[in-house]
Amino acid sequence: MTASSTRRPTAAHSRLAAVGAIAVAGALMLTGCGDQTKDNGSGSKTATSKDAPLADKLPQAIRDKGVIKVGSDIAYAPVEFKDGSGKTVGIDPDLAAAMGKQLGVTFDFENGTFDTLITGLRSKRYDIAMSAMTDTKDRQEGIDSDTGKKVGEGVDFVDYFTAGVSIYTKKGDDQGIKNWSDLCGKKIVVQRGTVSEDLAKAESKKCSGGKKIAIESFDNDQQAQTRLRAGGADAGSSDFPVAAYAVKTSGGGKDFQIVGEQVEAAPYGIAVAKGNTQLRDALKAALDAIIKNGEYEKILTKWGVTDGAVKEASINGGK
Numbered sequence: 001m002t003a004s005s006t007r008r009p010t011a012a013h014s015r016l017a018a019v020g021a022i023a024v025a026g027a028l029m030l031t032g033c034g035d036q037t038k039d040n041g042s043g044s045k046t047a048t049s050k051d052a053p054l055a056d057k058l059p060q061a062i063r064d065k066g067v068i069k070v071g072s073d074i075a076y077a078p079v080e081f082k083d084g085s086g087k088t089v090g091i092d093p094d095l096a097a098a099m100g101k102q103l104g105v106t107f108d109f110e111n112g113t114f115d116t117l118i119t120g121l122r123s124k125r126y127d128i129a130m131s132a133m134t135d136t137k138d139r140q141e142g143i144d145s146d147t148g149k150k151v152g153e154g155v156d157f158v159d160y161f162t163a164g165v166s167i168y169t170k171k172g173d174d175q176g177i178k179n180w181s182d183l184c185g186k187k188i189v190v191q192r193g194t195v196s197e198d199l200a201k202a203e204s205k206k207c208s209g210g211k212k213i214a215i216e217s218f219d220n221d222q223q224a225q226t227r228l229r230a231g232g233a234d235a236g237s238s239d240f241p242v243a244a245y246a247v248k249t250s251g252g253g254k255d256f257q258i259v260g261e262q263v264e265a266a267p268y269g270i271a272v273a274k275g276n277t278q279l280r281d282a283l284k285a286a287l288d289a290i291i292k293n294g295e296y297e298k299i300l301t302k303w304g305v306t307d308g309a310v311k312e313a314s315i316n317g318g319k
Contacts, residue, residue: 052104054289057282062127068107068279070096071126073114075220078245078303079132079268080109091241091303092130095160098295099286118155121273128270128283132239135159135269135318156276157269158283159317161300161308164262165196166243168228168236171257175234179260185211186234189224192217195264196237221246229255241305248304262307267317280315287313 055063062068072092074080080090088109096107107130112120117129118139135157138144142154167188169177176182180199184207190196197217204213218224221238225246228236237243240262247256272280290296291312300306 052102054102054282054285055104057285058103059278062105066105068105069127070107070109071112071117071120071129072109072131074109074111076132079241091299094299096130098290102286102289103282118271121155121271122152128272130270132268133271135267137319140316153274155271156274156280157271157316157318158280158287159267159269159314160287160310161268162265162310163240163268163308164265165199165237166240166258166262167260168243168247168256168258171254174259177235177259183213183235187214189216189227189233189236191221191224192219240308244304284313284315
């Protein structure tokens with residue numbers, strides 16, 4: 001997810017705080033986040049075509065198969081999640097489908113726990129990992145962020161989106177909260193082990209006059225949103241795409257509002273095994289193509305996250 005090396009609870013989840021929007025809570029409950037089985041019927045459904053404009057950029061083995069196998073933790077609306085019919089939907093699947101048209105292949109999403117995705121990439125279980133994964137130097141270099149020790153060869157990233165951390169409140173009731181310092185003396189709900197939780201703890205230490213931030217942490221972002229909606233807190237925080245989607249969908253758009261600006265912004269990247277430069281460069285070319293032809297903007301508009309748009313794809317832009 002964002003600038004911390006965590007994407008999900010401590011396991012590197014800078015998709016930060018998250019399992020989905022309240023509007024899709026029922027569908028998300030059906031999703032086994034740790035399910036390592038093939039996600040049948042959840043591919044990008046892109047028909048292969050020898051006439052695709054960028055097909056010749058792919059490695060021949062992938063062209064022959066007509067499929068790019070994608071490792072993804074499919075429980076993070078609106079980036080990737082299951083809809084009511086069990087189909088994998090979201091920003092990443094839509095972008096993958098658009099890229100597939102350029103490359104002449106289908107992107108086949110396979111569900112897995114977030115902290116096993118890079119391992120699955122190394123073992124060639126997946127061709128890529130696309131799962132709201134924050135591009136960081138540690139991941140590029142195979143460094144364990146907790147210990148500082150090298151644990152693998154690392155991965156390359158094709159960066160396609162920028163996400164920061166957002167604060168949201170009940171709609172029409174911002175409690176005077178405009179930024180993180182305004183949370184002193186108030187209560188915030190977050191997902192456990194996320195950058196939002198880390199930021200809340202760090203900000204609380206800065207509070208004066210004994211007015212610390214009361215932090216209530218949950219296993220997933222859906223629970224935190226439910227708590228806030230019920231009036232059990234003053235604010236919530238999560239990655240911008242998740243917060244924006246909750247604002248757009250929860251209660252028909254009547255439950256929440258985002259306050260202030262995103263902080264700790266960092267790129268989401270598609271992870272590719274080191275050395276697989278041909279696939280990496282083909283993905284970048286496909287992303288640049290859909291940015292240029294307008295499909296990229298249409299997809300981000302559909303999901304209400306155009307603030308995270310990039311002007312062009314980049315390689316290993318994380319810090």
